[in-house]
Amino acid sequence: MNTASICPDPTAQLQRPVDRVTVASISLANFRNYASLSLxxxxxxxxxxxxxxxxxxxxxxxxxxxxxxxxxxxxAYPEIAREQSGEGSWAVSVTLDTPSGDIKLGTGLQPGPDGSLQRRIRINGATAKSAESLSDHVSVLWLTPQMDSLFTGAASERRKWLDRMVLAIDKTHGTRVNAFEKAMRQRNRLLDEAPHESVWLDGIEAQMAEFGSAIATARAELIALLNRSLSILHGEEGTTAFPNAVLDLEGQLESEAFSRPAIESEEHYRSVLRQGRPRDRAAGRTLTGPHRSDLLVRHGPKDMVAAKCSTGEQKALLLGIVLAHAHLVSERAGRTPLVLLDEVAAHLDETRRLALFDLLDRLGCQAFVTGTDDRIFLPLGERAERFNVSCGTILPLE
Ligand SMILES: Nc1ncnc2c1ncn2[C@@H]1O[C@H](COP(=O)(O)OP(=O)(O)OP(=O)(O)O)[C@@H](O)[C@H]1O
Incomplete structure (x- = not known):
């Protein structure tokens, strides 16, 4: 049964108070160009x-x-370990400051009982079973230069971004995506090697329909919630600095049968899969499902697809979405996320930069921002701590 629901009523307002969560200290060992760091x-x-x-x-x-x-x-995790060390292990330890007290989180690649390196998670000194447990304490959102081509690049990258945004408010989403992909690989193999095994196919398609419709439901709900947060944060039209983005999901499916209204119906998807066996077998892959959908972003005021907007406009749309996501995560999780903005400020004109700093104030979250020129951050004044980074050392700026 399809049980995915991030929020039963996407338009409902949550009234709970939001806790401010910040990083009080961070230590690194053997992490990229940091031999060791304590900040x-x-x-x-x-x-x-x-x-x-x-x-x-x-x-x-x-x-x-x-x-x-x-x-x-x-x-891949082993790439992170500092090359000069000749070891594969690395560690990140953080103390979070929260209204209910400090929380100590640790992660890294450490040798397991058999000596092989494994990702380890520690929460307040105890080993956690999975990285998903970190989501009970902190949410981390980011915008990096690698995301600049998100609107013009492959749909798969936008799907991954969308799924990551869902994951920030629903930690079970990753399991559902992995389960769907595993079932789809099994179906593709079976269609190729044993297409007449209809009982097996029925079973696998039932799993695909369960997880696939749950993925589609969760994505559609995230989009509804995000559109609402975009309007709340930036106003219906957005500001001059951050024009409102309007998000939607497109089927991008070769079968009209799996169109948007049907996407959340498990039964419908199961019957589409059953009927599509000959065609999928000929294609050598499954042609219908959430793995073919795309996140559509439009520049609201211009009513133009984001991919056609200027580079600066695309950056402003992206940043607007990330900040709206921070608003949504605060509301859903009841605590502010950490927001990482890598080389973002330098690409904004002064009006947009000041608008960004104001929005960060409104959101109340702790942001980590980078750049090569410290002067552009001076308007943050007492709201920020400024550091100089040099060859793996970090020192406060006066
Ligand atoms: N596993 C590793 N071991 C040692 N050094 C590494 C490792 N991975 C990356 N580095 C080094 O880390 C350095 C810093 O990289 P980083 O991407 O943080 O730079 P940056 O300050 O953000 O620079 P930019 O302004 O160019 O974006 C690079 O010189 C890179 O060679």
């Missing part, structure tokens, strides 16, 4: 400036490992 913070925004290649993004990446997945660069 105390005071809960304000964190501005990291320094020359290219000094280690600014690396620190943001370390913070991004406080969420499930492979961090903001999406690399």
């Amino acid at each position: 105390g913070l005071d809960g304000k925004h964190v501005v990291l400036t320094g020359s290219n290649g000094s280690g600014k993004t690396n620190l943001l990446e370390a913070v991004s490992f406080l969420s499930p997945g492979r961090g903001l660069r999406r690399v």
